[in-house]
Amino acid sequence: MGTMNPNYTGTYNLNEDMRSRFEFVEVNYMGIEQERDLLTRQFPSKPNAQERQFIDHLLNLARETRSGQLEYGLSTRDLVQVVRNFVRTGNLDAALKLLEGKFEGENVKNFRTRIMSTFRINLDTVRLYG
Secondary structure, three states: OOOOOOOOOOOOOOOOOHOOOOOOOOOOOOOHHHHHHHHHHHOOOOOOOOHHHHHHHHHHHHHHHHHHHHOOOOOOHHHHHHHHHHHHHOHHHHHHHHHHHHHOOOOHHOOOOOOHHHHHOOOOHHOOOO
């Protein structure tokens, strides 16, 4: 058995001889409402309006990255980790900064720009360590 996220870079298509030895099952991302419910449940109590907006922005961002515009599509696990980090620390900027490491090269710049415009934060001033 093997798995990989959709649109994952750094992998190669299997040749026909290898493909003929396996059964393939495609499992897509959760539906938007399922993901929203999962992210909502990461909060200790019902999210307030600002927290619900944060979730909506994250889901929109994930949808954009999953469309193939960037080299990496944010996974449900990535979104859960960001929300958990935000809930634990209360630091939205640092929680979002962690997502930056998912991208490389020019895609980092594009992703940073998207994060900063969506969430109205400046990632340049965010320090994760020390």
